[in-house]
Amino acid sequence: MRLAIFIILLYCQSIYGQSISGIVLNKKNKSAIxxxxxxxxxxxxxxxxxxxGKYNLTIGPQYNHDTLLFSCVGYEPFSIKISDLRxxxxxHITLQERIYELNSxxxxxxxYKQQTLGVTAYSKxxxxxxxxxxxxxxxxxxxxxxxxxxxxxxxINISNCTYDTICYRLNIYxxxxxxxFENILNTPIYLYLSKAEVKDEIHIDxxxxxxxxxxxxxVTLEHIKDLGKGYLYFCVGLMDKTYYRKTSQGEWKTIPIxxxxxxxxxxxx
Numbered sequence: 001m002r003l004a005i006f007i008i009l010l011y012c013q014s015i016y017g018q019s020i021s022g023i024v025l026n027k028k029n030k031s032a033i034x035x036x037x038x039x040x041x042x043x044x045x046x047x048x049x050x051x052x053g054k055y056n057l058t059i060g061p062q063y064n065h066d067t068l069l070f071s072c073v074g075y076e077p078f079s080i081k082i083s084d085l086r087x088x089x090x091x092h093i094t095l096q097e098r099i100y101e102l103n104s105x106x107x108x109x110x111x112y113k114q115q116t117l118g119v120t121a122y123s124k125x126x127x128x129x130x131x132x133x134x135x136x137x138x139x140x141x142x143x144x145x146x147x148x149x150x151x152x153x154x155x156i157n158i159s160n161c162t163y164d165t166i167c168y169r170l171n172i173y174x175x176x177x178x179x180x181f182e183n184i185l186n187t188p189i190y191l192y193l194s195k196a197e198v199k200d201e202i203h204i205d206x207x208x209x210x211x212x213x214x215x216x217x218x219v220t221l222e223h224i225k226d227l228g229k230g231y232l233y234f235c236v237g238l239m240d241k242t243y244y245r246k247t248s249q250g251e252w253k254t255i256p257i258x259x260x261x262x263x264x265x266x267x268x269x
Contacts, residue, residue, distance in 0.1 A: 021054070021091060023092045024094075024095060026095065026097065027096045027097070032049075033075065034049065035051070036053070036055070037248035039249030040067065041069050046136045046247030046248035063082050064086065067079045070093050074097065076096045078093060078094075112266040113267060114152075114264070115265055118258075119240045119259065121157060122157055126236050129232050129234045129259060136222065136246075137244070139220060139244035139259055140219045140243055140244075141240065142243060143216065143219060145215060145267055146215070147215070147269075149265040149267045151172070152266065153204060155262045156234065156260065157260035157261075158199065165193065166193050167225040168222060168232075169221070170189040170222075171185070171189075172211060173220070175217065175218065240258020241258050242259050
């Protein structure tokens with residue numbers, strides 16, 4: 001009987017995949033890199049490294065010929081064939097620091113005007129957001145601008161929060177094509193708040209970061225830390241749209257309601 005159970009367990013493991021674990025490190029100083037996005041591009045298989053750079057991902061053998069992508073703001077992305085990583089004795093990954101051009105000081109001329117972009121719904125009658133503890137899950141709103149915009153701040157309208165503390169990453173993407181986005185930040189922006197600090201409206205001041213975008217851009221919040229049981233819900237606009245993906249590097253999708261995320265910006269006339 002024990003032999004039969006052992007054989008069944010081996011069979012299930014071969015079908016459903018084996019765990020791949022390691023640590024993501026800075027190539028220069030070998031320090032751990034926190035909250036790295038790890039996943040198969042375009043597929044719902046992914047995770048996020050923890051605060052100590054550790055990652056754990058279960059991948060079935062049918063994905064052996066796929067590529068696993070490691071990416072993080074401030075570092076060059078790194079790709080590796082899953083079969084190569086699976087067969088490697090050392091599954092630690094090193095990322096090279098990315099060199100960015102320094103942003104020049106921006107003076108907003110008179111032909112710019114202040115606008116609020118995105119979704120500004122305040123009603124708590126309808127809500128949507130993070131109800132599962134899925135690392136790498138993110139959702140947000142596409143901000144539509146025809147010209148250049150200087151981002152001053154982000155506003156988030158909360159419907160309900162049951163977590164004792166929240167930890168999310170704010171991402172800002174430029175639009176490369178249909179459902180294709182690229183993060184424009186050069187340093188990560190984290191949202192750390194206790195439950196008492198999670199008010200009906202959360203404002204994130206970004207003026208000092210000098211973030212400038214040309215044309216439409218996507219603003220999202222990403223679930224990057226195991227918060228245990230609970231949920232974080234946003235107010236929603238019923239005539240708007242939410243962009244989301246379930247895992248790191250996963251495929252972008254939309255739903256026909258918009259989570260209440262808006263941007264204060266100086267927009268070119």
